[in-house]
Amino acid sequence: MGKSKSIEDQQRQNQEFQNYIQEIQQTLDEKARKHREEFLGKVKEYYGGEYGSIIRIGAAEKYDFRQLDEVTLKNLQDVIQGAVDAIFPGSGQEQSLDEKAKEAIATVADFRGMAAAVATNLIMGAMNILAASSEITFNYSIKSESICPGLTLHVLVANDSYRDQRWFHNSEIVESYIRYELLFSYSQVQTEMDIRYFNYQLAAIGKLEEAVNVLKSKYAEALIDPDISDEKLESMEKRINMAETQVDKSREEVRKAISAHNVKRMKDMGGAPSFSSRRRDRIAAYIQSAGGTAHE
Numbered sequence: 001m002g003k004s005k006s007i008e009d010q011q012r013q014n015q016e017f018q019n020y021i022q023e024i025q026q027t028l029d030e031k032a033r034k035h036r037e038e039f040l041g042k043v044k045e046y047y048g049g050e051y052g053s054i055i056r057i058g059a060a061e062k063y064d065f066r067q068l069d070e071v072t073l074k075n076l077q078d079v080i081q082g083a084v085d086a087i088f089p090g091s092g093q094e095q096s097l098d099e100k101a102k103e104a105i106a107t108v109a110d111f112r113g114m115a116a117a118v119a120t121n122l123i124m125g126a127m128n129i130l131a132a133s134s135e136i137t138f139n140y141s142i143k144s145e146s147i148c149p150g151l152t153l154h155v156l157v158a159n160d161s162y163r164d165q166r167w168f169h170n171s172e173i174v175e176s177y178i179r180y181e182l183l184f185s186y187s188q189v190q191t192e193m194d195i196r197y198f199n200y201q202l203a204a205i206g207k208l209e210e211a212v213n214v215l216k217s218k219y220a221e222a223l224i225d226p227d228i229s230d231e232k233l234e235s236m237e238k239r240i241n242m243a244e245t246q247v248d249k250s251r252e253e254v255r256k257a258i259s260a261h262n263v264k265r266m267k268d269m270g271g272a273p274s275f276s277s278r279r280r281d282r283i284a285a286y287i288q289s290a291g292g293t294a295h296e
Contacts, residue, residue: 007065010167017167024162024175025063031138032158032177039142039156043181046144046154050187055104057097057151058182065175084116104150104184110260111148117253118147118201120246121208126157127176129239137161145204148257149197150189154181198258205250212243 011018044051088109097105108115126141140158147153156179161172219236222228 006168007173020164020167021065024160024173025065027162028063028138028158028160028175028177031160032140032156032179035140035142035156035158036179039154039179042142042144043154043183046152047183047185050185053185053187055100055184055186056181057101057105057184058180060180062178062180063175064178065173081116084112084119088112088115101184104186107189108148108151111151111257114201114253114257115147115151117246117250118145118204119153121204121250122147122153122155123157123178124243124246125208125211126155126178128159129243146188146192146197149192150186151182151184152188154183155179193261195258195261198254198261201254202251205247205254208243208250209247212240212247215240215243 007021011021047054088105122143122145126143128139128141138158138160140156142154142156144152144154156177158177159174161174163172167173215236219233219240222233222236
């Protein structure tokens with residue numbers, strides 16, 4: 001991930017601030033270290049006896065530093081889209097993958113957009129972006145999510161916030177540590193390449209909407225609370241807006257993935273459609289009703 005421009009600028013200009021950033025990174029690293037073994041254990045548990053046959057697409061550790069009001073959806077999307085572009089064929093960056101990994105990724109290339117949307121949702125949740133409280137204390141989360149058939153993103157995220165009156169008028173600096181494993185399993189492809197899989201993803205998007213509604217309720221309460229600062233209100237409003245945008249984008253990517261899935265099945269069946277036109281209309285209607293109307 002990285003650092004916001006304001007933090008990068010301050011680091012270049014001030015050695016004392018550079019030392020401070022190194023100090024809080026070390027502090028978070030020490031807090032997160034004890035959860036790494038738990039994370040790797042849960043990844044192995046996820047695959048059970050098939051762990052030995054999985055294909056590792058990517059793995060990395062990242063740190064991100066931002067002022068609280070700079071934690072935005074665009075920042076997240078830039079990071080995640082960069083990772084997706086490095087994985088899926090056609091980006092020109094997939095040359096670093098071995099042949100087995102390239103072959104595995106090629107089987108789910110039509111799900112590129114959906115993978116990015118689902119990964120964004122997962123990391124938004126893990127980074128506590130939609131927490132009803134505007135306060136951030138140390139927390140960690142371990143999550144595993146199939147971002148498209150056969151391809152699973154496993155993440156360990158630890159978040160903490162730091163405040164020092166010397167910097168940014170005592171504004172909070174939010175630091176996130178992310179350890180991720182992106183793994184592919186051929187045995188999962190067939191079980192997930194089904195309309196039930198899209199139903200599952202739509203249900204997950206529904207949970208994201210529920211979190212947004214809770215945040216909206218807290219925002220309404222905060223508006224009439226004189227002890228809540230304008231800065232915190234603005235932060236909550238940004239989180240609501242970015243989440244609503246992401247919900248709409250996620251539903252659209254699921255719709256596209258369903259269309260790609262249907263075309264592929266038609267080819268596999270020698271041109272016979274896997275869903276009738278009436279069925280496709282019903283699927284479209286379901287997505288519309290599940291998502292409600294588009295946000296203004």
